[in-house]
Amino acid sequence: MSVAGPLSGVTVIDMTRVLAGPYCTMVLADLGARVIKVENRAGGDDARQFGPFLKGKSAYFMSLNRGKESIALDLKNAEDRAVFEELLSHADVLVENYRGGTMEKLGYGWEVLHKKHPRLIYASASGFGHSGPYSHRPAYDMVVQGMGGIMSLTGHPGSPPTRVGTSVGDITAGLFTTIGVNAALLHREKTGEGQKVDVAMLDCQIAILENAIARYMATGQIPGPIGARHPSITPFEAYQCADGHIVIAAGNDALWQRLCEALEVPALAKDPRFLTNPQRTEHVGELKAVLEALLVEQSVAEWLEVLEVAGVPCGPINNVEQALTDPHVLSRNMVVSMTDPEVGELRMAGNPIKLSAFPDPTTRAPAPALDGDRAKILAELSARKEPVS
């Protein structure tokens, strides 16, 4: 079921639910790992209940869990615990996204597991991490988007609070956890030693604040929401055209001059208000008015053609349908499909890590039914002739 990749031969025991953890193990699976979901017997991964549904199955769950296997275990039952421990003894990586303290209550905290399985890599993606005053608190994406500062930077001045439209709180934690797992696998390959990877969703929000932190630390001024523009590069914004908005990102003086030529207003490039990037940023509102007075005369498509010929970075504001049908996106194999035995074909995002040593398949194996791989997994364990992988 696994795809071929640099993690082929790596077995991941996946106790994660909903998004941050399953996103991490999805990326690991896309890189070739075998991922075995260990789900509870009471319905399994919560995301199985998140709509919309196709023939009763969650499209969201199916996308995030493509190509994984599933076994349902009750970790308060002695027999199931024995199966779980047997699975761990053949595994390379354990990933979980419970809140801090839960694994210890189950008797599977890092200290215990490391003693028993010194080569096992233990990765945790939790809301607040395994240390600090909030470590036992629950979190969801939006809680850390609010606490971590990104919501204070997103939206228009004066508008109500604005959440980033996808779950960047979960997804960035999933990505940092994946980086940690891969680095730990490399370390183990060299030393034989397993280690713990502790990633907190809130920490990851701090890690992606980039220029907002630099601006605050350098000036003491608290950055606010910036609408649809860059805080310190101009012109770098969404502008109104006849039939919608266009994004123009002229990141340096040469591109600014090229933009003025393409708009057939070469004199604008010599306007003393707009000569340098700091001056353009100081007069950002005036510049926007001047540019939109020109841009509003033609359509987005017409301007895209003009600016692309001129080599000025620009683009449309696509909705999800437009993004997913863009010929470049399709040519990069960023929309892959899986065929579920009941639902039929479902299309989903592909793997953005393109590797020269491995193919980038256009299809994925379906997501597992709850406990759908029990017989096979138990047979492998009882055979014991060779590791699960």
Place this chain on the structure above:
Amino acid sequence: MSVAGPLSGVTVIDMTRVLAGPYCTMVLADLGARVIKVENRAGGDDARQFGPFLKGKSAYFMSLNRGKESIALDLKNAEDRAVFEELLSHADVLVENYRGGTMEKLGYGWEVLHKKHPRLIYASASGFGHSGPYSHRPAYDMVVQGMGGIMSLTGHPGSPPTRVGTSVGDITAGLFTTIGVNAALLHREKTGEGQKVDVAMLDCQIAILENAIARYMATGQIPGPIGARHPSITPFEAYQCADGHIVIAAGNDALWQRLCEALEVPALAKDPRFLTNPQRTEHVGELKAVLEALLVEQSVAEWLEVLEVAGVPCGPINNVEQALTDPHVLSRNMVVSMTDPEVGELRMAGNPIKLSAFPDPTTRAPAPALDGDRAKILAELSARKEPVS
């Protein structure tokens, strides 16, 4: 200068500029890699010119390039090319973020480099990747935020276009590239084979659309902007209190009941409009009105205390200053400092990947001056007794 980590002993030649590539090599450095920036002689990395400045130095550049080394080389000059090629012969990884085709023009495309350095890992983080119709086009963060769909999901219905307040177009590409580099290092450790990692910023935007893709593929309906709430979980939103907004994320029925008890309106949990998550999502506007009528009576701080005791996931909407002074964020060592010889202390985001086998230092070495490590690097190369690492 490097920190100790799972990538200790790995040498990265870093030709990247601005954000996506430097973010990748910053994470690699935080994991222990030695990173040598190869900059042009005409001012080096563009980000050295991005304000705000401290004693003439960019705070933004210093944050992203902490602990790296710098040598300035003109890759059109034969002598400098010889130095560059000597550097490559001792390196493990090359990272670049030029637009597609630039490395080939310099004579350093993947095919050429792989033939000469079969163990070298070549990683590219570009706007559109190295294949497909747009591969030679320039891109900046906001262009891919617009094209990739995330801007169509961010903001309030009817509001003007809204950019995510940090550069998620660059940062997610940096993270996926880091994952690819680590996976390729693991593969090389096992097989001796280097490979190319090709990551496109636009592809990464598709990869993070998560539930928006699933909703579109399952229903054919194009998702729109959703303000400050989750599209399919309710209550999961920012709500008005007496003195500001609070985020409440009651992700399942048990949390919803707990919320009603904490607000001292247990009857609300039995209201037929709000019994299940699908019903609450259908009546999201009515529910918001009911909740805000209660919440507006007290302050955010008062409600946070009540809801935390009740175990309901919640949080404030922090600005950058509040986020960076939060006691939990500080206890997780998510604000580290470096001491620049001219500027003095500058604080910046820490590393969110906490590893049990390595310390998480509270300081970082400063960012390099342009060409600041030339003498040392050239001496190492001429010594040649051992590899650069």
